[in-house]
Amino acid sequence: MTRVRTKVAVVLAATALVAVSACSSSDTNKPSGTGAAVKNVEVFTWWAAGGEKAGLDGMISVFKKDCSQYTFVNAAVAGGGGDKAKTLLANNLKAGNAPDSFQAHAGGELSDYIANGQVEDITAVFKAAGLDTAFPKDLLDQITVAGKVYSVPADIHRANMVWVNPLVLKKAKLDPAKAPATVKDWIADLAKLKAAGVATPLALSKGFAEEMLLESTLLGDLGVDKFNGLYDGKTKWDGADVTAAINDYKTLVSYSNTDRETMDWDAAMSKYLLPTDPKTATGGYQLMGDWVPAQILSLKMPESSYMYWPAPGTDGVYQWLSDSFTLPKGAKNPEGDKCWLKVVGSAEGQKAFNLVKGSIPARSDATSEGYPKYQQWAMEQWKAAKLAPSLAHGSAGPGAWNNDVQTALSAFSANSDVPTLQKSLVAAAGKYANWRSTVG
Numbered sequence: 001m002t003r004v005r006t007k008v009a010v011v012l013a014a015t016a017l018v019a020v021s022a023c024s025s026s027d028t029n030k031p032s033g034t035g036a037a038v039k040n041v042e043v044f045t046w047w048a049a050g051g052e053k054a055g056l057d058g059m060i061s062v063f064k065k066d067c068s069q070y071t072f073v074n075a076a077v078a079g080g081g082g083d084k085a086k087t088l089l090a091n092n093l094k095a096g097n098a099p100d101s102f103q104a105h106a107g108g109e110l111s112d113y114i115a116n117g118q119v120e121d122i123t124a125v126f127k128a129a130g131l132d133t134a135f136p137k138d139l140l141d142q143i144t145v146a147g148k149v150y151s152v153p154a155d156i157h158r159a160n161m162v163w164v165n166p167l168v169l170k171k172a173k174l175d176p177a178k179a180p181a182t183v184k185d186w187i188a189d190l191a192k193l194k195a196a197g198v199a200t201p202l203a204l205s206k207g208f209a210e211e212m213l214l215e216s217t218l219l220g221d222l223g224v225d226k227f228n229g230l231y232d233g234k235t236k237w238d239g240a241d242v243t244a245a246i247n248d249y250k251t252l253v254s255y256s257n258t259d260r261e262t263m264d265w266d267a268a269m270s271k272y273l274l275p276t277d278p279k280t281a282t283g284g285y286q287l288m289g290d291w292v293p294a295q296i297l298s299l300k301m302p303e304s305s306y307m308y309w310p311a312p313g314t315d316g317v318y319q320w321l322s323d324s325f326t327l328p329k330g331a332k333n334p335e336g337d338k339c340w341l342k343v344v345g346s347a348e349g350q351k352a353f354n355l356v357k358g359s360i361p362a363r364s365d366a367t368s369e370g371y372p373k374y375q376q377w378a379m380e381q382w383k384a385a386k387l388a389p390s391l392a393h394g395s396a397g398p399g400a401w402n403n404d405v406q407t408a409l410s411a412f413s414a415n416s417d418v419p420t421l422q423k424s425l426v427a428a429a430g431k432y433a434n435w436r437s438t439v440g
């Protein structure tokens with residue numbers, strides 16, 4: 001995003017556009033060669049359970065109404081952040097077995113699929129559905145390469161959030177509503193929790209959750225401009241300020257559960273932060289994206305069971321990510337997918353989805369009416385915040401960079417070796433620094 005300074009793309013060109021089949025009930029879809037109508041629309045995501053599934057189900061309900069000539073086929077593959085889904089998808093795409101649509105993060109992650117020629121230019125679909133004016137220009141830039149649009153954004157999530165169990169914080173006489181101003185202040189509060197006998201001051205899980213904690217620590221310690229510089233080459237990964245932030249990260253991890261490598265974010269949340277009986281909780285905080293309120297909603301736990309604030313040192317910054325949907329090359333039902341994409345981009349589809357997903361609509365015309373308290377607050381924050389991208393969720397860089405960082409963090413979880421981690425981060429940044437030039 002321009003505010004983010006990680007432009008994938010150039011401009012959304014107002015080129016001549018081909019007419020697009022609309023999603024009217026009179027639509028039929030007869031692929032050449034078979035003569036048979038393709039009804040199924042297979043959509044691939046990692047939203048298989050909890051609040052994430054609730055979000056997808058909301059979107060599906062609008063699809064069933066607006067695209068009743070088609071049948072939705074849910075190809076969700078479980079695993080937070082898409083760890084398993086993305087590997088399976090990559091294999092399927094290579095094998096020529098594409099779904100009709102798949103989830104990809106706007107920005108670097110989408111650019112992989114574009115660079116590999118695995119997704120179609122959907123500029124015409126976009127234009128026909130009036131979507132070229134529906135999203136903020138900054139977000140359009142993240143899904144556009146050389147004037148061509150490649151996906152439809154469904155939402156905006158925020159990564160730099162901390163979720164708090166108020167009952168646990170009270171054990172150390174900490175005010176759960178008061179965010180520590182800096183990472184160092186947060187570390188001091190974690191020490192207080194430990195001293196008060198709290199077993200797991202910080203609930204942590206594997207893979208992308210460790211990466212989010214590292215990114216939030218870098219963002220809090222370096223500030224937004226220097227942090228953004230890590231992804232556009234202006235800030236050096238081998239700097240002393242990065243070393244200091246990695247040391248803070250090491251301290252934060254030392255306050256977390258030792259079984260972190262064995263579980264996903266939702267399991268860590270249920271085990272430590274918010275067990276069914278919150279009185280039995282042994283965890284004080286969890287740093288996680290704002291799919292957490294959706295999960296809490298789906299578990300039917302009251303809003304009063306948790307509190308939240310932006311990660312220490314990152315107040316006023318929205319570390320954003322956006323789930324978007326594509327039209328893969330080789331999709332069996334491109335017309336059905338176009339109907340799905342139209343729903344994804346529509347005001348009604350975005351509302352049905354975001355109401356229960358914790359995220360806010362990507363469309364600029366959305367209002368906060370009817371949304372839970374968290375999203376109402378998030379929509380306000382989004383308007384005024386400075387933006388930073390997330391490598392863990394594909395907005396800052398390509399998937400291979402993300403994978404290298406997660407591998408390094410998994411090793412760090414076992415050895416706590418700061419110089420080795422920093423060397424790996426420097427190497428990964430060096431390998432992928434020029435990723436933008438490989439797209440389009």
Ligand code: GAL
Binds near residue numbers: 157289323
């Ligand atoms: C992110 C995705 C979110 C949520 C999260 C946890 O990558 O953008 O929508 O699904 O993973 O699984």
